[in-house]
Amino acid sequence: MNKILEFIEYVEQIKEESLSLFLDKILIKLRKATESEAGTIYILRKKRKTWLEPVSIQNDKMPLSHSGFNIDINGPAIASYVAVSGKYVLIDDVYTLQNDLPYRFNPSYDQESGYKSKSVMAFPLSTFEGKTIGVVQLINRRLKGVKSPIPFESGQLKFISAVNHIIGRAIERIDAHEKMALKKKELEKKNRLLEKQRKIITEQQQETEQAFKISIELLAKAAELHDEVTGNHIVRVNEYSYVLAQEYGMPKEFCDEIRYCAQLHDVGKMSVNSAILKKQQQLNPEERAEMNLHTYYGYKILIQSDRLKMAADIAYCHHEKWDGTGYPRHLKGNEIPLSARIVQLADIYDALRSERPYKKGYTHTEAMDILLKGDDRIDPKGHFDSDLLKILERCHEKFNYIWIALTDK
Numbered sequence: 001m002n003k004i005l006e007f008i009e010y011v012e013q014i015k016e017e018s019l020s021l022f023l024d025k026i027l028i029k030l031r032k033a034t035e036s037e038a039g040t041i042y043i044l045r046k047k048r049k050t051w052l053e054p055v056s057i058q059n060d061k062m063p064l065s066h067s068g069f070n071i072d073i074n075g076p077a078i079a080s081y082v083a084v085s086g087k088y089v090l091i092d093d094v095y096t097l098q099n100d101l102p103y104r105f106n107p108s109y110d111q112e113s114g115y116k117s118k119s120v121m122a123f124p125l126s127t128f129e130g131k132t133i134g135v136v137q138l139i140n141r142r143l144k145g146v147k148s149p150i151p152f153e154s155g156q157l158k159f160i161s162a163v164n165h166i167i168g169r170a171i172e173r174i175d176a177h178e179k180m181a182l183k184k185k186e187l188e189k190k191n192r193l194l195e196k197q198r199k200i201i202t203e204q205q206q207e208t209e210q211a212f213k214i215s216i217e218l219l220a221k222a223a224e225l226h227d228e229v230t231g232n233h234i235v236r237v238n239e240y241s242y243v244l245a246q247e248y249g250m251p252k253e254f255c256d257e258i259r260y261c262a263q264l265h266d267v268g269k270m271s272v273n274s275a276i277l278k279k280q281q282q283l284n285p286e287e288r289a290e291m292n293l294h295t296y297y298g299y300k301i302l303i304q305s306d307r308l309k310m311a312a313d314i315a316y317c318h319h320e321k322w323d324g325t326g327y328p329r330h331l332k333g334n335e336i337p338l339s340a341r342i343v344q345l346a347d348i349y350d351a352l353r354s355e356r357p358y359k360k361g362y363t364h365t366e367a368m369d370i371l372l373k374g375d376d377r378i379d380p381k382g383h384f385d386s387d388l389l390k391i392l393e394r395c396h397e398k399f400n401y402i403w404i405a406l407t408d409k
């Protein structure tokens with residue numbers, strides 16, 4: 001009884017370690033208790049087929065040259081019979097088995113290793129519910145001083161019966177723990193893979209985004225070639241617009257968008273007759289009407305892309321005026337998209353600062369004076385959004401910094 005209690009205590013104190021390590025310890029204990037020279041513990045595995053996997057193999061007389069064979073549960077092996085029937089088997093000599101028995105001894109391990117099996121004790125490992133989860137096969141009971149192996153005794157099975165379920169419960173616990181750890185590992189691996197793919201997609205998106213921005217910069221530059229306005233004008237208009245949008249309190253997405261859309265405001269000039277664009281003298285009414293159409297042409301070019309909806313609005317509406325005296329549609333006040341009202345102010349500030357064949361470039365103070373107080377061409381109250389004008393008055397120095405930083409050499 002002491003031997004049984006001691007064994008149970010031993011099993012209970014084993015913590016969650018690997019199943020094979022646990023079964024190695026159990027097999028040593030079982031062999032010691034039954035005086036067996038060798039043994040194997042098989043665990044029942046089930047996928048599409050069911051088989052017995054040798055998880056622990058020990059042999060005091062032979063160095064183990066291989067990790068054993070998986071055994072088909074439906075085969076004739078002793079362990080298969082024990083697993084299927086749930087019965088104990090005691091064999092005095094495996095080489096003298098009767099032919100009418102429901103199992104047979106497979107001599108291939110002996111033949112390969114040169115070992116000689118004789119007496120065998122095999123029994124199933126079961127859970128508390130009586131479900132078989134493995135098989136223990138002990139080989140060659142050998143007493144000290146006795147030369148050849150002797151048979152196991154049925155009395156030894158009492159010990160086995162007493163401790164069997166304890167082992168079964170521990171196997172279930174460790175096996176479940178191992179499976180969970182394996183699943184966790186697989187999940188971590190999947191997560192790492194997902195993270196890697198996410199990173200690649202982000203990089204690709206960034207590359208696409210960069211390519212998109214380069215394309216519209218090139219489009220804006222191509223449009224400039226038809227116009228008298230060249231140099232950094234479009235880059236500066238981007239930056240003034242960005243500052244105004246930020247100061248107006250618009251969300252980051254709006255500010256980022258206007259920063260690349262603003263430069264496309266005059267893209268429609270590509271469709272205007274270049275003789276009109278380059279004419280130094282005043283345009284006649286027909287020529288003026290054709291020139292004014294650059295807003296509509298720009299809109300038609302840009303509206304084709306979902307990403308350029310704001311740019312299309314800007315192109316169409318950047319010559320509209322707050323009081324409805326602008327073109328091409330004479331929109332009034334808030335009918336004019338905010339993006340276009342912003343770019344209008346940015347565009348005019350930059351035009352005032354720039355030198356043209358017919359005019360000098362104004363200083364920042366002069367330009368601000370015209371925008372805030374007006375002149376013979378500009379009527380701030382009638383032309384601009386008064387809120388934007390107030391913002392410009394507040395942050396006008398930033399406009400001057402942009403002009404200086406991006407001035408044409």
Ligand SMILES: [Fe+2]
Nearest residue numbers: 265266318319
């Ligand atoms: Fe324009």
